[in-house]
Amino acid sequence: MESNLNLAAVQQRSPGWRTLGGLILLVFLLALFCLKFTLVDGLIVSLWLPTALMIAMLYRFSHRHWPLLLIGSAAAMAAANLICGVPPGFYLPLTLVNVAESMLAATLLHRLLPAIDPLENVASWIKFVLAAVVFTPMVSAFVMLIPHLHTPELLPNRFRIWFISEALGILTVTPLGLLFRPVSLARLLHSPRLPEVLMMLVGTLGASYLALFWLPYPFAFISIPLLTASIRLQRLEALLIFFALTVMVALLIAGGQLAHIRYPANASPLLNYLPLLLILLPANAMTIVMHGLRVERAHIVESENRFRNAMEYSAIGMALVSPQGHWLQVNHALCTLLGYSAESLKKMTFQDITYPDDLDLDLQQLQALLDGTIQSYTLEKRYCRQDGQIVWAMLAVSLVRDERQRPLYFISQIEDISSLKQSEQANSRLAEALHEEKERLHITLDAIKEAVICTNRAKAITFMNPVAERMTGWRAEQAMGQHIDEVVHLTRGLEGARVANLLPFDINEGLNSPIEQALVLHNNKGESFEVQRAVSPLRTLDQELLGMVLVLQDVSKSRELMRKLSYNASHDALTGLPNRTSFERELHQALMLTANEGQQHGLAFLDLDRFKAVNDTAGHAAGDELLRQISRLMQECLRNSDRLARLGGDEFAILMFDCALEPARDRVKTVVQKINDFRFTWNEKLYRIGASAGVTQIADPQLTAGELMSQADVACYAAKHSGRGQVVVYQARQTLLMEQDSVLLSPAQIARILEENQLTLTARAVAPPKTPLATCFYQLAVEVAAAEETGATNEAFHATVALQGLEANVDAWLVRRVLLAYGPEIARKGITVALTLSESGLTSPALHAALFSALRQTVIPPSLLLFRLDESVLLQHQAAAEPLLKTLKQQGCGVIVAHVGHQLAALSELPSGLADYLQLDPQFIAQVHCNQMDEILVNIVHGTAHRLQAQSIAGPADLPATHQKLIELGIDLIEGEVVSPPQSLEAMLSSGYFSIR
DSSP states (O other): OOOOOOHHHHSOSSOOHHHHHHHHHHHHHHHHHHHHHSEETTTEESOOOHHHHHHHHHHHSOGGGHHHHHHHHHHHHHHHHHHTTOOHHHHHHHHHHHHHHHHHHHHHHHHHSOSSOTTSSHHHHHHHIIIIIIIHHHHHHHHHHGGGTTOGGGHHHHHHHHHHHHHHHHHHHHHHHHHOOHHHHHHHHTSTTHHHHHHHHHHHHHHHHHHHHHSSSHHHHHHHHHHHHHHHSOHHHHHHHHHHHHHHHHHHHHTTTTTTSOOSTTOOGGGGHHHHHHHHHHHHHHHHHHHHHHHHHHHHHHHHHHHHHHHHTOSSEEEEEOTTSBEEEEOHHHHHHHTOOHHHHHTSBHHHHBOHHHHHHHHHHHHHHHHTSOSEEEEEEEEEOTTSOEEEEEEEEEEEEOTTOOEEEEEEEEEEOHHHHHHHHHHHHHHHHHHHHHHHHHHHHHHSSSEEEEEETTOBEEEEOHHHHHHHOOOHHHHTTSBHHHHOEEEESTTSOBOSOSSOOOTTOSTTSOGGGOEEEEOTTSOEEEEEEEEEEEEOTTOOEEEEEEEEEEOHHHHHHHHHHHHHHHBOTTTOOBOHHHHHHHHHHHHHHHHHHOOOEEEEEEEEESHHHHHHHHOHHHHHHHHHHHHHHHHHTSOTTOEEEEEETTEEEEEETTOOHHHHHHHHHHHHHHHHHOEEEETTEEEEOEEEEEEEEEOOTTSOHHHHHHHHHHHHHHHHHTTSSOEEEOOGGGHHHHHSGGGOOOHHHHHHHHHTTOEEEEEEEEEOSSOTTSOOEEEEEEEEOOHHHHSSOHHHHHHHHHHHTOHHHHHHHHHHIIIIISHHHHHHHTOOEEEEOOHHHHTOHHHHHHHHHHHHHOOSOGGGEEEEEEHHHHHHTHHHHHHHHHHHHHTTOEEEEEEESSOHHHHTTSOTTSOSEEEEOGGGTTTTTTOHHHHHHHHHHHHHHHHTTOEEEEOOOOSHHHHHHHHHHTOSEEESTTTOOOEEHHHHHHSSOOOOO
């Protein structure tokens, strides 16, 4: 039943709660048993088992579980004492001593016993007995004497009682705890040995019981069944019987059943445990000895089986041969090799089947082996098969001697090498053929036009052809034996760094590699050659490296041709500037730097103004010369790291590496100003041109090169539309210019619309969702009056304002109109209005001044004013926005952050109380009643608003289903058709409506 032990099984490092609970419960049961059934003379326990179990528990589990195990075990022992009525003042010190004793014993066992099998041999068992059974109980017994030093006459008896009860418990239970596994019990219960174990258990207990009552010196007779069990049973089985016997004897002693056993006068009945302890020690020792014998026997059997199988199933012939030459044992492979059966060979000697010419050498080696001058020998010899054929074999012989160094038998290994011998002649012919092939190869290598250099595995040169001599400047005789790095001097580019390792190479290296990184060979005469390198390893059939072959091809002419073709393909023939293809490669490189290193770059598109007039009036030759001069002028204004390219016609592009947006715009402004001031003379006529440019920033690696070039193109188009000679930074709104160019207005038209108040204000009511008629405030929007009155559409007005950057002008008009023109009516009716501030307005000092001036002049109480700005505007310009918003709030105004939901992480970091309302982006509201993701986002924004001490606004709520879902989500305010349709502010103020606050 003994199971194989391993480290994981011996010390379980992470016991589960069920295991811990079961072990603590077992401690409680053992303590209760000892207190209930082994109590003698009042409060003296004759056998104490819990400490023994605790030692096994602590040994098997890691130190980090000790506190829990010790606390649980101490609590279990305390509970058992309480149930048995033991006073706390009596058992608490004893419990502490038990805990300390178990820790000491477990620590000693950890250091003394092997981890895999703690009781694997007698030496380990003796260490266990001395450390746990003798030393630890003795230490704890001395500790227990300290409180009773005032009664010296009682000290010997107390020492004996404590020592014997603890030592016997540890000897009986701790080995079980060290060896026991749940799988061991399961195997025993299902083992065919179970009847024998049960019979041995019953027989041992029965015989011991009879001996205790009917025989003199009973413990001498009890040792007989114990030794019998230790001899016949496995370790765990024998230890279980020893435990059962100990429990039985303890119950008999505690019950006073062994009073008839006579001891010296005044001796304690607990002395019955001393002979039990003395007979258990040899029984335990015999158990460990028998275990070691069984293990050793198993190892011997395993070794014999392994040798037998290795010999029988070996692919080569093996035999055991007597010192006289008789075959003692042969395997199947040897019988097949020699053509004899095993029975026939055993009737013969090896001399009988050895080829006569090979026998003397074999016998000489055999005698040297017998004399001890050699330990083994190997030789090639021939054997005569039964069918008369001769076979070649490789014979390896070693000698086995007994303990007195007398020879017992030879171990012979015989491998068939007939095929190897037959191939020797073929190998000889092959060597001659290889020599001829080598000569032909040398002649061929001398005739080719590439330099060929061969090396050995140490990279020393072994061959050079004439081309290699000419290109390196070394004669073959001089180069032989030299390291290849001494002869071949390669650099990357003409002035580049030397190639440190010539032999490893990139398979893509060659004519396709960058021209400026082409390999250049320098010889000792000062000449240089652009070369293409090829390296091939020379290997044996076993893939062992023999050397390398380096081939260098002179590609100077092809490189020069490629250089010209490459330049023409990447540069503009007129100006010499990089063309669009080359510029796009540089742009991709900039995007890689942005993605890998986080660098920002500037990109500009520049278009010449009035160039067509020069081309048409002065001719194409003048236009070409103008383009060349303008190219040189622009290059003078740029850094060495900047890239200027001609995209076609009069369009140019500038890529400014590692340059932020503001410095890029300033640099492009300088270029545009230089062009605007430039005077071009042709045929004594003076021409003036100009330039318009658009600038965008390369900061987002997710954008493609095409998207970035489109942005710069759109910004350039906006600059030309703004009056030429301008530099415009790209903004997303400028894309409308490409789509709505036919409806755009001029700056003068915008100014006239603002001056003549050709705008109307639309009001949208905001109210609680449960009481939509109870309006809280109105959000105001600017719209253009009807087209027949203004000559412009609302879309054209807003598109032009966005493209021309006139939002601050519209904001100023809105502030003056609402606070000053409509101020008295708004104050009289007591309604609250919300004014939207744009990004340009938020960052405009002029608008700030106009806003605070209007606030000082208006009659509207600040509590009736709300100022609305987008989430993206607030987060992008937080440094400029926070002081403005705080000032407005100090004056009593409110703040609405609109289009919320895109940057929640950044929004939640705003100061609490900065915003009064968070208004969700309408795109999250349209499908909120049927889209779970939108519903989750609305919930998050609603919670964020409350954390910032603000209220949430959602809309437009145009459908009943949307309205109902917003009520369910607890949104504070809504706007949309369910509240009221939009209406003109002027019409609302002229009505009889008054606000009820």
